[in-house]
Amino acid sequence: MHLGALFVASHVLASGSVRETARRFSLAASTVSVAVSNLESELAIKLTERSSGELVKLIASGKVLDGLQPIMLAIAQLHELAGEPAVAFESWASRIPIKTVTIERFLEVADQGSINRAARRLRLGQPQLSLQIANLEKFIGHQLLERQAQGSALTRKGRSAYSIFSAVSQAWNDLKSAADERYRRVARSLRIGSIIPTGAESWVARCLSALVADWNAGRSKNAISLISMTADDLREALRSGRIDVAILDSVFGLEGFEHRELLRTDLVAIAPPGSTASTVADLVAGHPICTPSERTGLGDAATALSRERAVSRRFRNQDIMAADSLPVIVDLVASHGYVSFLGRVSALPIADRVRIVELAEHIPISYHVACNHRKASADACAMIAAAVHKIISEPVAKTAAVA
Known part of the structure; x- marks a missing residue:
């Protein structure tokens, strides 16, 4: 600067x-x-x-x-x-051309009492350092160093300049030290974003908790920071560098990032516990609908399906509610008479709160993990994949208490 x-x-x-x-x-x-x-x-x-x-x-x-x-x-x-x-x-x-690095070099020459010794310590050529000092003296309009047989000594004006530049150096280094500490904190932290879990019992929540436990047990030098957001926001955060790893329900927008499929499941409808309709078409026709927004893989499939099953219903768009919070969607279904759609792996753990209704056709839903180029990110992806594999490999009896 x-x-x-x-x-x-x-x-x-x-x-x-x-x-x-x-x-x-x-x-x-x-x-x-x-x-x-x-x-x-x-x-x-x-x-x-x-x-x-x-x-x-x-x-x-x-x-x-x-x-x-x-x-x-x-x-x-x-x-x-x-x-x-x-x-x-x-x-x-406002037009001072003196760089902070030049100030540091002048202070080094003064401390060493020799341009040659300072040049060796700074790993610079002696002519280059001499030219920078000469340009500094020319701008200030005074000789700052007196060349002597044994080196260089500060002149009276040089001593004044040394005091001034020392204050600049101290203040600038204080500001830079704070920046360096911020950088070290960011570099140490591994920021992981995920789609919003249906609840503490969901496979997403269980996967992330297993990751944190195993990560810390391995005494990794990188601290983990977790955040949940919509799939659309996850893609943008991954592109902008605000997160290092993303778990989301679509492969869309992951070009340029390392990514892998975590699991594949099928779409099911979730209905109020007291509902009696046996088909999705009847459920959609008789209940208001709440799904994630169409910006998500799940929301896109669910919204298209719900509209397709009720094409004759008037004002259909007025009661298709988009909510990018799965806990809210689950409560709307369980407590307020709404119908929604989830991947089977997410619906099974809440089977005690909602009624699961099979679709007439198989509609696949896949979940993916993506990361940037950091080694710690790749390590986290591997651990996330291992945690998901363990969760979905559990016996069916246990899986009903997991998703």
Whole structure:
């Protein structure tokens, strides 16, 4: 990062406006936006976002702004050291070309008392380091190091610059340390997303609990973070990198990711316990319907089937309710007279709460697990597959207490 870019980004975080900052410093709005974007990249944290055309500061921006204040003070001191006109401060400060890495190298030369020794420690060529120091002196307008037979010594102006740059280095390293810690936490964490289970007894819930127990028993260095969401959201989260592993009820949208089938089952209808209709057509004709949204594999199959079985019913769309929460769907069926559809493996464990009705034809439903390129993700996929295999291989008598 350049000091000028840090100065610009700090003013954006303070004012909350890219355009105002650009006008104030006579810069292009794109230049100001890049300064903020570069700061976010360096610190591995999102500081702002666009909402209805306006810039919105996120919570983290306040802490970063506070962390930048020692650097803003140091820039003011550097301006005074350079002897620039006070009226031109903001224009000068927003265009400082000095990089934080150059500051670190100057401090290393001063600490070593020798450009040659500093170059060896930094693994740089001596001519390259000498040129960077010369450019730094040229910008400030003062000689900072006096070359001597035994090395280099700070001049009076150099000692002032050393104090200023030390403050910049400390503040920047403090900000970067927080970013590094955030990165380490994310890198250690394995984020697993799944379709929403029907309940604690479901195969999804049992599979994930087995995964956590086995994972922790193996003392993996990666902590597991679990989250449940719709299949559509799972695909988007996998693409954006917000999760590493996804368990979902469709293979759609998994191109480019490693994926495997976890299990295959067939679609069944679930009806209120007191219902008497013996066919799905009669159930659909006589009861309101609640299914997952058509964005899911299960919802797509169920919605198409329910409409097909009641084509003559008026206002059919008004009582086909989409709810991407399986516990809600199960309760609507068990307690409020609705009809829905589930994979058999998910319906069997709730057979004491709902009535299971077979379809006239076989409609397959398959569940899949997908992951990104991380080794820990692949390991988790293998363990998930093993857990599912164990669950569905249990005797039928036990399976009725599992799905």
